[in-house]
Amino acid sequence: MKKLSLLMALGLGVVGCGDDTAETSTTDTGTADTATTDTGSGMADTGMADTGTADTTTADTGTVDTTPVPTDEQYSGPFSYVWRLQIPQSGTDAECCFDFTDDGVTDNGLGTLIGALGAIAPDVNIQTTLDSAVADGSIALLLEYAGLAEITKTGPTQLWFYLATNDIDGDGSGDQDWATALKAGEGIFQVQPTSLAADGSPLIKFQSAEIDSDTLTAGPGDFPLTIPIPGLLTLDVTIEQAEIEADVRAEASGIFTNDADIDSDGDGTPEVWGGGKLGGVIPVDQVIGILNDLANDCACAGIAADAEVIIAGEGTDQYDVACDPDITINDSACTDADGVICGNLSTVCGFAPALPTLGLIDVDTNGNTIPDAISVGLRLSMSGAALAATPVAP
Ligand SMILES: [Ca+2]
Ligand SMILES: [Ca+2]
Ligand SMILES: [Ca+2]
Ligand SMILES: [Ca+2]
Numbered sequence: 001m002k003k004l005s006l007l008m009a010l011g012l013g014v015v016g017c018g019d020d021t022a023e024t025s026t027t028d029t030g031t032a033d034t035a036t037t038d039t040g041s042g043m044a045d046t047g048m049a050d051t052g053t054a055d056t057t058t059a060d061t062g063t064v065d066t067t068p069v070p071t072d073e074q075y076s077g078p079f080s081y082v083w084r085l086q087i088p089q090s091g092t093d094a095e096c097c098f099d100f101t102d103d104g105v106t107d108n109g110l111g112t113l114i115g116a117l118g119a120i121a122p123d124v125n126i127q128t129t130l131d132s133a134v135a136d137g138s139i140a141l142l143l144e145y146a147g148l149a150e151i152t153k154t155g156p157t158q159l160w161f162y163l164a165t166n167d168i169d170g171d172g173s174g175d176q177d178w179a180t181a182l183k184a185g186e187g188i189f190q191v192q193p194t195s196l197a198a199d200g201s202p203l204i205k206f207q208s209a210e211i212d213s214d215t216l217t218a219g220p221g222d223f224p225l226t227i228p229i230p231g232l233l234t235l236d237v238t239i240e241q242a243e244i245e246a247d248v249r250a251e252a253s254g255i256f257t258n259d260a261d262i263d264s265d266g267d268g269t270p271e272v273w274g275g276g277k278l279g280g281v282i283p284v285d286q287v288i289g290i291l292n293d294l295a296n297d298c299a300c301a302g303i304a305a306d307a308e309v310i311i312a313g314e315g316t317d318q319y320d321v322a323c324d325p326d327i328t329i330n331d332s333a334c335t336d337a338d339g340v341i342c343g344n345l346s347t348v349c350g351f352a353p354a355l356p357t358l359g360l361i362d363v364d365t366n367g368n369t370i371p372d373a374i375s376v377g378l379r380l381s382m383s384g385a386a387l388a389a390t391p392v393a394p
Contacts, residue, residue: 074160074201075191078148078254081164081385082141083183084274085130085378088264089114095264097279097377098243100363107375108279109360116358137174140164142189142385144202145211145255153250154211159218161204162196164189168388185253185384190393200392211248216255216276219243223280237287239376240365242280246380254384276380281363281373284319288312291341291348298342300334303327309345310352314370318356323349 088095088111100107114126133139142164148157166174166182166189176182197203209218223242247258257275264271288310295309303309309329312321323329329349334342341348355361363373 074146075144075387075391077386078145078153078250079189079385079387080143080145080255080257080382081182081185081187081189082143082380082382083134083178084381085134085139085141086274086381087111087114087127087130087378089127095262095273095377096379097245097277098375100241100279100281100375106377107362108377109362109374110376112359112362113374116360135178137166137178140166140189142191143255143382145209148211153255154213157209157211159206159209159244160202162202163192163194165192165393170394182385183383185251185256187383187385188388189385190388191391192393196392206242206244209244211250211255214248214258216244216246216248218245220280237282237290239280239282240373242278244276244278244380246276246382248275248382251384253386255382256384257380257382259381260379274379274381276382277377278380279375279377281365281375283365283373284312284321284361285372287374288321294339294341295345298331298334298338298345300338301329301331301342301345303329303345309349314368314372317370319361319370319372321352321355323352 086096088097088108095111096106096108098106130139140163142162144160144162145153146158146160149155166176166187168175168188168190174182176187181187195203204224206218206221208221209216220241220243223239224236247260248255249258250256260273260275261270262273263269264273292308292310295303296305296307299305307324307327309323309327310321311324312319314320329346331343331345334345336343360374361371363375364371365373
């Protein structure tokens with residue numbers, strides 16, 4: 001098996017989480033909220049300014065805004081730098097992260113897959129690959145807590161995500177030591193323009209988030225994720241029902257996670273896990289679509305550019321996956337230059353029907369009791385961070 005480095009470069013994507021309901025004239029009859037407190041005569045707003053539809057009349061009699069939209073300036077912080085991303089190795093309950101099937105047990109199809117991969121290909125260590133990518137700066141993820149109360153660093157906020165760089169002087173390598181400076185919250189970063197929309201706002205955000213004492217929560221919402229597989233392509237998937245939960249503390253330099261000691265492998269000795277959890281589900285249709293797109297580039301194996309090589313979908317009792325038996329695959333002429341998938345297409349097709357039996361497809365998202373999505377979860381470790389005087393990299 002070739003090296004499949006599943007680099008979870010959280011090129012995280014956008015949006016969605018908001019039940020950021022605008023006050024409307026039907027429930028809210030006051031003047032427009034323009035500040036952090038409501039100046040009308042109704043119930044006090046506990047949040048930040050309301051950027052929804054302006055109230056049209058004189059007194060506010062509506063309910064409080066539950067998902068305030070911050071008004072403070074972008075890049076004013078506070079920030080967190082993600083200094084470690086951990087992929088669960090076994091999919092055990094303790095490791096990670098959330099229960100998507102309402103049975104009281106956390107679900108992590110990704111962890112199950114990683115565990116299976118580890119058994120099949122012990123030399124492939126996705127966690128080591130990920131650790132190196134974070135330590136050398138190829139994955140540098142920064143979070144801004146927009147609108148978070150400056151003094152208490154608690155209360156409602158939004159989570160804005162940036163891809164960042166520590167190479168402020170532009171010489172091609174990070175300016176500070178990862179292990180001693182960045183992990184300790186002394187890191188200084190610039191935001192990569194690739195993580196910004198045309199108007200300069202972050203592409204990636206959880207609009208509904210909160211720090212309640214020492215617990216950060218965000219989501220649920222859609223979370224587009226970019227997974228670069230070197231030499232192959234960049235996978236774009238959207239994690240649905242995405243949410244974050246983290247045990248955090250505020251320090252002068254920003255928001256830190258508190259590590260968790262969890263004996264995930266059951267050997268009696270706890271391992272150190274990041275205090276943050278990020279999880280959600282990926283519909284299998286998305287994954288099959290990506291694989292079919294890859295297969296369409298396999299002219300070397302005799303595949304037509306418009307062929308539907310893998311036929312998949314919900315059957316009567318499971319999500320079925322199989323390659324079209326009418327398509328002849330001869331991948332012997334494919335070389336490394338054709339990518340991992342083309343050279344292994346017959347292997348992929350031989351393996352495909354077994355996919356539903358691995359326990360990987362574990363969540364039913366459309367209510368017909370047939371699982372159709374893969375649950376995923378990652379552990380995050382974060383430290384405080386700051387932006388450079390010029391916050392956006394050239
Ligand atoms: Ca469950
Ligand atoms: Ca540098
Ligand atoms: Ca252990
Ligand atoms: Ca289903």
